Amino acid sequence: MGPTSVKPVSDGLYYGDYLQLGKLLDAQKLESTKTGETVHDEMLFIVVHQAYELWFKQIIWEIDSILELFGKDVVDERDMRTAVSRLRRVSKIQELLITQVGVLESMTPLDFLDFRDLLFPASGFQSAQFRIVENKLGLRPEDRLLLGGAGYTARFNDDDAALVTSLEADPSLFAVVERWLERTPFLDHGDFRFWDAYKHAVHERINADRSVVENNPNLGDEEKRIQLGEFDQVLKQYEAIFDSEKHELERQAGRLRLSHRAFQAALFITLYRDEPALQEAFRLIELLMDIDEGFTAWRYRHAQMALRMIGRRVGTGGSAGAKYLEKSAERSRVFGDLFSLTTFLVPRADRPTLPAGILDSMRFRFEE
Numbered sequence: 001m002g003p004t005s006v007k008p009v010s011d012g013l014y015y016g017d018y019l020q021l022g023k024l025l026d027a028q029k030l031e032s033t034k035t036g037e038t039v040h041d042e043m044l045f046i047v048v049h050q051a052y053e054l055w056f057k058q059i060i061w062e063i064d065s066i067l068e069l070f071g072k073d074v075v076d077e078r079d080m081r082t083a084v085s086r087l088r089r090v091s092k093i094q095e096l097l098i099t100q101v102g103v104l105e106s107m108t109p110l111d112f113l114d115f116r117d118l119l120f121p122a123s124g125f126q127s128a129q130f131r132i133v134e135n136k137l138g139l140r141p142e143d144r145l146l147l148g149g150a151g152y153t154a155r156f157n158d159d160d161a162a163l164v165t166s167l168e169a170d171p172s173l174f175a176v177v178e179r180w181l182e183r184t185p186f187l188d189h190g191d192f193r194f195w196d197a198y199k200h201a202v203h204e205r206i207n208a209d210r211s212v213v214e215n216n217p218n219l220g221d222e223e224k225r226i227q228l229g230e231f232d233q234v235l236k237q238y239e240a241i242f243d244s245e246k247h248e249l250e251r252q253a254g255r256l257r258l259s260h261r262a263f264q265a266a267l268f269i270t271l272y273r274d275e276p277a278l279q280e281a282f283r284l285i286e287l288l289m290d291i292d293e294g295f296t297a298w299r300y301r302h303a304q305m306a307l308r309m310i311g312r313r314v315g316t317g318g319s320a321g322a323k324y325l326e327k328s329a330e331r332s333r334v335f336g337d338l339f340s341l342t343t344f345l346v347p348r349a350d351r352p353t354l355p356a357g358i359l360d361s362m363r364f365r366f367e368e
């Protein structure tokens with residue numbers, strides 16, 4: 001039976017009770033009012049922050065449900081659609097979060113100064129839900145910036161610090177997606193090895209390009225030397241991912257994060273995304289990129305707002321202010337590998353031809 005069969009538990013539900021508006025709308029206590037002189041714009045400051053926290057709550061709700069679906073040993077194809085539509089929802093919420101910065105910017109820096117001193121040492125840096133989102137997505141402790149030599153939980157109260165830290169050990173979206181990618185079928189089929197075929201295709205392309213340069217009568221020796229040297233550089237980049245040991249070195253150096261198998265699978269899905277069995281998987285990869293990009297865009301937008309509001313002053317939480325925020329935006333990417341993949345794409349025409357057996361198993365058909 002569908003949800004329409006759910007029976008109401010209370011008669012004559014009232015809008016304000018259902019939404020607990022009594023609590024929600026009584027939760028805006030202006031620090032300026034406590035001093036006896038209400039500053040008009042402090043209401044906006046509180047409401048905007050509270051709206052953010054409500055949306056963070058919704059994002060956590062969506063990510064938790066995706067973690068549950070992807071935490072299973074096998075992800076049911078039907079659950080893929082659910083996961084994709086929930087990730088799309090997160091991405092839509094992010095659009096709102098970025099636009100919402102503009103609402104707060106309708107407060108001028110001079111108006112902000114009327115109550116800013118009352119906020120010390122509180123700061124968005126202490127948003128536990130924001131850190132929970134980061135941890136659930138898969139931002140690692142080593143990816144984080146220190147603030148005055150202290151870790152990101154140092155400014156939390158004990159409860160928030162314990163909650164946020166406990167999540168570091170839980171499987172993150174990054175971890176469950178990596179495992180799901182590693183299980184991708186089709187990479188090996190009979191005698192066919194996708195990775196060998198891909199390496200061969202790349203070598204063929206580079207050799208073809210090299211011989212065009214080598215045989216070009218219009219190029220002098222020096223020009224040829226420079227252009228061929230560029231191909232060597234390109235090949236070097238490829239070699240770093242061709243070989244599992246070199247790939248591991250890239251991981252250790254922090255330039256890549258996905259396991260070698262997961263990286264291969266993500267490349268496979270991206271190259272053959274038109275095949276019916278890969279379409280939903282590709283959508284998921286695209287949405288993870290949208291979300292990664294969305295948080296980075298929010299961080300830069302927030303850093304710009306902070307610069308406009310406080311210039312080069314230190315933050316209320318004690319950081320170097322806008323400078324700290326810009327650095328944090330640069331560093332806090334979780335799915336950076338999905339962007340690195342693009343470096344290794346080959347044009348459609350150069351893709352290895354997949355054996356009929358694989359193509360067949362990637363198509364849906366109706367059989368009586």
Ligand code: HEM
Nearest residue numbers: 049052123124125127130306309315316317318319321328
């Ligand atoms: C007048 C408006 C705002 C200013 C001037 C501002 C400024 C800052 C500064 C300077 C920091 C660095 C930590 C510190 O020293 O305090 C920070 C961190 C942060 N703020 Fe804001 N902020 C503003 C509004 C907001 C809003 C509306 C949110 C939404 C929840 C927010 C969320 C955060 C978060 C999550 C961090 C931590 C970022 C990180 O560590 O990468 N801030 N903010």
